[in-house]
Amino acid sequence: MKKNIVFIGMPAVGKSTVGIVVAKRLGMRFIDTDLLIQEQEGKLLREIIAEKGEEGFLEIENQVNASVKAQNSVISPGGSVIYCKDAMKHYKKIGTIVYLKASYQTIKRRIRNPKKRGVVLKEGQSLRDLYYERVPYFEKYADITVCEDGCRIEDTIKNVLNAVKKYRKTTEFRKKLDNEAKRKLK
Numbered sequence: 001m002k003k004n005i006v007f008i009g010m011p012a013v014g015k016s017t018v019g020i021v022v023a024k025r026l027g028m029r030f031i032d033t034d035l036l037i038q039e040q041e042g043k044l045l046r047e048i049i050a051e052k053g054e055e056g057f058l059e060i061e062n063q064v065n066a067s068v069k070a071q072n073s074v075i076s077p078g079g080s081v082i083y084c085k086d087a088m089k090h091y092k093k094i095g096t097i098v099y100l101k102a103s104y105q106t107i108k109r110r111i112r113n114p115k116k117r118g119v120v121l122k123e124g125q126s127l128r129d130l131y132y133e134r135v136p137y138f139e140k141y142a143d144i145t146v147c148e149d150g151c152r153i154e155d156t157i158k159n160v161l162n163a164v165k166k167y168r169k170t171t172e173f174r175k176k177l178d179n180e181a182k183r184k185l186k
């Protein structure tokens with residue numbers, strides 16, 4: 001069984017804050033890969049983005065996330081990880097991907113100043129442009145989607161835990177059916 005849980009979603013959707021509580025509730029470890037990037041580079045994320053540019057940051061983000069060795073862990077990467085091909089391939093292999101979904105209005109309310117927060121924006125790109133550019137990637141990679149519009153953070157956590165439990169049950173049941181079918185075919 002895939003033992004890790006990997007959060008994806010827009011910046012400020014709650015991957016880090018929800019992730020750590022989910023890990024605690026499920027008795028899992030917690031890894032925030034933004035911290036691994038900062039540790040490796042010896043700089044803050046916004047300093048790396050300012051120095052290396054958007055493409056340079058994504059290269060580092062891809063390398064760090066694709067090298068994560070984890071078991072029984074909740075992993076919270078930065079929102080831009082969905083552009084990182086090797087990293088996402090790795091995460092699909094080692095984990096169940098949970099998309100924390102919120103409307104553009106919710107994200108906009110939480111991020112007052114995207115540049116200051118270190119969001120990876122291309123020249124002239126607005127937060128709205130970025131939101132709608134990323135949604136198809138989130139949808140493509142998600143195994144589970146949890147919508148948090150109108151929720152308090154406690155509700156988001158509860159909804160994630162329920163969705164993961166349901167997903168695990170269904171996956172195990174499917175596996176059991178597959179094994180039975182294989183046995184009958186022998």
Ligand SMILES: Nc1ncnc2c1ncn2[C@@H]1O[C@H](COP(=O)(O)OP(=O)(O)O)[C@@H](O)[C@H]1O
Pocket residue numbers: 009010011012013014015016017018076110148151152153154156
């Ligand atoms: N319903 C909710 N679900 C998740 N986070 C929420 C919710 N409501 C408010 N928040 C707040 O949004 C912020 C999310 O920040 P963070 O965890 O750093 O997000 P990310 O890691 O996705 O960028 C936190 O300050 C959190 O308290």
Ligand SMILES: O=C(O)C1=C[C@@H](OP(=O)(O)O)[C@@H](O)[C@H](O)C1
Pocket residue numbers: 009010011012015016034045046077078079080081117118119120121
């Ligand atoms: O989505 C983005 O462009 C980014 C999100 C940040 O992480 P969070 O999603 O945890 O805020 C961080 O990796 C970096 O500032 C870029």
Ligand SMILES: [Mg+2]
Pocket residue numbers: 015016017034076077078
């Ligand atoms: Mg985070």
